[in-house]
Amino acid sequence: MFMVAFYGCLLAELVPVPIEVPLTRKDAGSQQVGFLLGSCGxxxxxxxxxxxxxLPKSQTGEVVTFKGWPPLAWLVIDGKHLAKPPKDWLPLAQDTGAGTAYIEYKTSKEGSTVGVTVSHxxxxxxxxxxxxxxxxSEAETxxxxLDFKRDAGLWHGVLTSVMNRMHVVSIPYALMKANPLSWIQKVCSYKAxxxxxxxxxxxWSLLAQRGQRDVSLSSLRMLIVADGANPWSISSCDAFLNVFQSRGLRPEAICPCAGSPEALTVAIRRPPDLGGPPPRKAVLSMHGLSYGVVRVDTEEKLSxxxxxxxxxxxxxxxxxxxxxxxxxxxxxxxxxxxICVSSSATxxxxxxxxxxxxxxxxxVPVTVGGAPVSERPFTRTGLLGFIGPDNLVFVVGKLDGLMVVGVRRHNADDVVATALAVEPMKFVYRGRIAVFSVTVLHDDRIVLVAEQRPDASEEDSFQWMSRVLQAIDSIHQVGVYCLALVPANTLPKAPLGGIHISETRQRFLGGTLHPCNVLMCPxxxxxxxxxxxxxQPEVGPASMIVGNLVAGKRIAQASGRELAHLEDSDQARKFLFLADVLQWRAHTTPDHPLFVLLNAKGTVTSTATCVxxxxxxxxxxxxxxxxxxLDAGDHVALVYPPGVDLIAAFYGCLYCGCVxxxxxxxxxQNLGTTLPTVKMIVEVSKSxxxxxxxxxxxxxxxxxAAAAVDIKTWPTxxxxxxxxxxxxASVFRPPSPDVLAYLDFSVSTTGILAGVKMSxxxxxxxxxxxxxxxxxxxxRQIAICLDPYCGLGFALWCLCSVYSGHQSVLxxxxxxxxxxSLWLSAVSQYKARVTFCSYSVMEMCTKGLGxxxxxxxxxGVNLxxxxxxxxxxxxxPRIALTQSFSKLFKDLGLPARAVSTTFGCRVNVAICLQGTAGPDPTTVYVDMRALRHDRVRLVERGSPHSLPLMESGKILPGVKVVIAHTETKGPLGDSHLGEIWVSSPHNATGYYTVYGEEALHVDHFSARLSFGDTQTVWARTGYLGFLRRTELTDASGERHDALYVVGSLDETLELRGMRYHPIDIETSVIRAHRSIAECAVFTWTNLLVVVVELDGxxxxxxxxxxxxxNAVLEEHFLVVGVVVIVDPGVIPINSRGEKQRMHLRDGFLADQLDPVYVAYNM
Structure with a gap:
């Protein structure tokens, strides 16, 4: 019926496009075929x-429209469906010449399908x-x-056979699978x-022929081997001849040929009676071939x-x-x-x-001098080879299978042959191996995917994989970047057997291959x-300043507004102590509400007026x-859930002089891990x-609790x-403002518990x-959705309302x-102009309310x-999160300019905070590669390797900031990367105790610049950043200085002599696959470890x-040593929404992560 349809199209002057029968909606490569049909109209x-x-049908019985396919009318052409043409009907027998006769589809290495047009x-x-x-000749059988729809099957079996009036016996693929000897039996019975x-x-025939005695192939004058261009076809030909020569097969009858969709048949071996020269074979050095050179070698060698x-x-x-x-x-x-061909038959x-x-x-091929070889153009065949003696054509591979690693060329089929030679029957299921290359870091990398037998054990797998790696290394002298094993019968199949290589490659790159074992060797x-x-040896601080002066750059120093000019009342002068402020408010405005606490339903569970x-x-x-x-000066631990009780207990301590x-x-539900932390803070703070x-x-x-902490060891x-x-009797009044008011304890992201002293x-x-x-x-009313235990969260929850008198909705x-939706509903209900939250809260809202x-x-929620x-x-600042939050809640009236971030640290909990006046935070784009070298290079948005950095709010009144060199401690110039130092009346006065790293330096709180202004005492924040003077104007009319925070120095990873910020690597990793929910990186004995949470x-x-x-190599030029895949929620996150990477590292080293899979990259 195919021939009827094909010739019917030719007679009707239509262009046939033969394709495979689509069996499912997800056939390998089917979507690309659809694109081709669409483009051909x-x-x-x-x-x-x-x-x-x-064909798959819809509920109405119609054939479904396949993904990517144009809408088609399906016409069944079997006899009973078509009427006979009228007696006087004649086809239009025109000489169509250069017009298109048919279109043959071809799938490229990348997986795209193109149509090759063949003229009449x-x-x-x-x-x-x-x-x-x-x-x-006529009447030959x-x-x-082969597949009669394309390639040699179409050229010989459908076209040339009709021209010569030959008999053709077609053996379908399904029959060959069931009975591999069927074609030999037909050759016998029809004397083909x-x-x-x-x-x-x-x-296949060799494997199935053992019981067959009565077959004779003596009638065959030509056994055309259509894939003769395949380097391993020679072994099949030799083995077949070995067995069947005794059954009448003549050696000269075996005729390999080479062809391609573009050039059709390129060359074919002729038997001697048709004037063909004697057949030859070439034994070539693989090493020579990898450099594109023909070097004859001896057969004893493996390579x-x-x-x-x-x-x-x-x-x-x-x-x-x-x-x-x-x-x-x-x-x-x-x-x-x-190989290129010039002919009228391409x-x-x-x-x-x-x-x-x-x-x-x-x-147009040219000589070394640049002169064209011929007047006529040539067609590239996509076949790699050379011309041997007697003008015989030798093919060593296909362009589609070419992998260029470094400067050397390797052929995918050769690598498959090497892998198959390693215990083929024992391990690989039906010899199914796919080899292809992917481009990573500007070079081809070899990927080998094999189907393993259903009964293969984990031990077998790794043994086979390591032997294959060794074999490929010794024979081809090339490394395999990734070796993946998949379960039997899971690789996408080509329509007539074999593996659909481009679809396998797409699945590998798209993360849908689903291997059961992986070995990476980056x-x-x-x-x-x-x-x-x-x-390089650093330039000294003095030279740095001189250099900046010569270059016309100012020193990177900035400050918030002066406090002295801003006093709006005598409250600040009258009350140095918060306890005094609370008593004064209780006396002057006793019923003024300070705090409102909401529960999950949004109802008020507790309030507090001043009195x-x-x-x-x-x-x-x-x-x-x-x-x-207790006596004045004793330390008291307040262990409360977030609420008004906590605030009351805090002021109770101040009233009696306790800290x-x-x-x-x-x-x-998690006493085992959370209770020891409570106990540690109680102990370390000497409560x-x-x-x-x-x-x-x-x-x-x-x-x-007793199982985690001995009950007897708690204080009162x-x-x-x-x-x-x-x-x-009387409220305690501290003898001096420098006396300790409270201790602020928190665990840093590097796992260090540090308490700072606040006077x-x-x-x-x-x-x-x-x-x-x-x-x-x-x-004023402000809404606060923060944990009240440390840093700015504690200050906003417990201190600010009492000082300023505004009402806080907690x-x-x-x-x-x-x-x-609790927080946003509260903001809307109380019409809060100012609200504070943490990244965890923002992420919860973005994910949960999308x-x-x-x-x-x-x-009625209106923001x-x-x-x-x-x-x-x-x-x-996490720009992606703040932007998606702004975009999402714009629909609820949230102004586009409203969202900003604050910046604080252990030495000063509030350095920057946007506030209500002044210019909006600006965003700059810096080159990530320069950042690794501790340099700031500003680039345009969208340029390669660009990283957006948003200003961290505005510098607070009374705060001065300078950017200092991390080692020389000299001041740096505008837009230079260094450590952020801060001087302010609300700096903490020092560490109370540091648990986990006792040698934390005193100079964190009392550092001085080594050059320039050496009088001011600064606190070192431990964060890298830079200052940049913008064109914007501050409320004071001065030009605005923007502070950009790049990251914590303690967190950075020193790899290959460069400084990496974990968040940058993690961002790349999260983008790599949709199933990656979260990611954290750390180093372990110079290896980069990437932990990813699998949400799938x-x-x-x-x-x-x-x-x-791939992602880390491409974007950061780093080789990942270990990839650990864990369940969602394994990466520990603190109350501020920061990843606790050191806790994770400890868990990894103690084997406590219960991973789904750990891959050690070789």
């Missing part, structure tokens, strides 16, 4: 009854040339095992003179390739060999190049693609990494003095007493739920600075787990009241290994 599909029944002239010329070369096979068919000739070129054709890349210069006789174009048509179908394969950075807070603080102070028997230490309570609630007291004394525990109403003077200065920046007055972040903005709008929404952070099926896990390795 195909609207009609001819098919048979049997095929039509097998070429078609006839091809048939005539084949008739002459093969000596076909041809047995065809010619047979058309591939080396695979011969191989040789034995190839047979594919005969002489077709009648009427001329052939030459040209360089593969660049100008098509002719090759020398001992060079391997691309394809004419790629349909609809004039650009690549010109380079393939209209090549350390041995990637040899083109940039040289490691050599540290209520004052009275509750007095009761706590009385209890501490009477029950706790409060806020501690996050242990998690009831004499623990203030807490009844519920937490019970928890601390429970059986479960007081619960403040039912303390009697008592007053203190009364610093506490008041902090509140004053925030009050001025945010314009906070008693009439939203505990934990409540968002049961109601994600699809609910419409529903929130219906509920147009917000002027500033600030993310409290101690890191580089376990079968996707191993897809990530190669993609992660």
């Amino acid at each position: 195909v609207t009609l599909a001819l098919t048979t009854d049997a095929c039509q029944k097998g 002239t070429s078609l006839l010329a091809q048939c005539r040339a084949l008739t002459q070369a093969c000596g076909y 041809l047995t065809n095992v 003179r010619a047979a058309l096979v591939k080396s695979r068919d011969m191989h 040789v390739l034995t190839v047979q000739d594919v005969g002489q070129v077709m009648p009427g054709a001329s052939v030459c060999v040209v360089k593969v890349e660049g100008t098509p210069y002719l090759c020398k006789t001992d060079e391997v190049g691309e 394809g004419t174009a790629y349909y609809g693609l004039p650009g690549i048509t010109k380079s393939v179908f209209e090549t 350390h041995t394969c990637v040899t083109n990494l940039p040289r490691p950075r050599q540290k 209520q807070l004052h009275k509750r603080a007095e009761r706590v102070a009385a209890a501490l003095l009477e029950k706790g028997r 409060p230490v806020t501690v996050r309570p242990p998690h009831p 004499a007493c623990v203030l807490t609630t009844q519920a937490i007291t019970r928890l601390l004394k429970s059986k479960e 525990i007081l619960d403040t739920d039912d303390i009697p109403k008592k007053k203190v 009364h003077a610093a506490t008041s200065a902090l509140c004053r600075s925030i009050k001025l920046q945010c314009e906070l007055y008693p009439s 939203v505990p972040p934990l409540e968002l787990e049961s109601n994600v 699809a609910q903005t419409g529903a929130l709008r219906m509920k 147009s009241c917000v002027r500033t929404c600030m993310v409290v952070a101690e890191e580089r 099926l376990e079968q996707d896990a191993l897809d990530l290994v190669a993609l992660v390795t």
